[in-house]
Amino acid sequence: MSLARVQFFSVSLDGFGTGEGLSLEAPFGHAGDRLHEWMFLTRWWRTLVGEPGGSLGIDDTFLRLHGPGVGAEIMGAGKYGYPGWHEDPDWKGWWGPSPPFHTPVFVLTHHPRPPIEMEGGTTFHFLDASPAEALATAREAAGGQDVRIGGGVRTIRAFLEARLIDHLHIAVVPILLGRGERLWDGMEGLEQDYEIESTTSPSGVTHVMFTRAGI
């Protein structure tokens, strides 16, 4: 069964998945790196950026599922680029020539452009589509594997509102951002459709996993 899943998406204790004031220089606005520092401490991350060391504990274990079993990603325009990227014909995402996806990636945008083939197996496709349409397209491309809903906040909310998420893994980071984009707004009663399990990490993060009942 091909699941639609959100993997280790970080939010602050007060529920913000990104800060205020996003720009090319500040992809997460006033949040800076604080939502993702727990990732930078892991061996998975260090290896990705060519550095030695890093933890091999629970955070690392979760992150190692970024690749295996995932056949495609869907991301919002706000994850793919800074506000206004669609006016830059040369923008190819934040990740350099070899992005860490290694699958087809479907970027939801009202300004589609031709696909961009990157090194390492990542191809960016640009879709002006509803969540359900995008998921059908990505499933087709995923060849029976799972589809990651990669973010940002508004994209995850749109897929939750459309009841399309089978597994939602949120990493709650013990900081209070105070402002930005809230993940949980308008999600009253969401827990009724899911089994929920939480586990804390020595890094301070709490991993909260929603598994759709009956899958």
Next chain:
Amino acid sequence: MSLARVQFFSVSLDGFGTGEGLSLEAPFGHAGDRLHEWMFLTRWWRTLVGEPGGSLGIDDTFLRLHGPGVGAEIMGAGKYGYPGWHEDPDWKGWWGPSPPFHTPVFVLTHHPRPPIEMEGGTTFHFLDASPAEALATAREAAGGQDVRIGGGVRTIRAFLEARLIDHLHIAVVPILLGRGERLWDGMEGLEQDYEIESTTSPSGVTHVMFTRAGI
């Protein structure tokens, strides 16, 4: 050292400490009992209400610190009664003739009345005072022991804003209330003053503890 502490105050995953539509019949509004079901499963609670059984795990362990070491409580008017209780001269709180505090309890209200002595050592005092004034008064009464800031949401926020809380223990319950009173609003950067530790319970609750740096 006498600490000002918040003990196992429950909030939903989206940060609400109470629901919408509070009344005499619905003390937590549309949240009902859902924020506190984890407590009802413990032996501490069962004993309190005269029932057998109950868990003896981590939730129970936390709850058993409700009494020991605490010499006084401060609560807001919204914890003491339903909206409008101050117009009822016979209102003596939600807890019956023998409330579970067994100490002086200082109720913050703009409508003070004479103290009410209850069974079992609880006396309700009514104060129209700032958080700092109320804490000074409660500390005096606590005889060197800690002062619990009992809630509700607005009272805890007022004490946090006044930087008066030494230890803040929040129980994050994996439900999404969607509406009500938010605990974390306006708390940007709060984590900078505290060491934070989290632990999950098999009940599904995550206990998040803020300890003021340097105490």
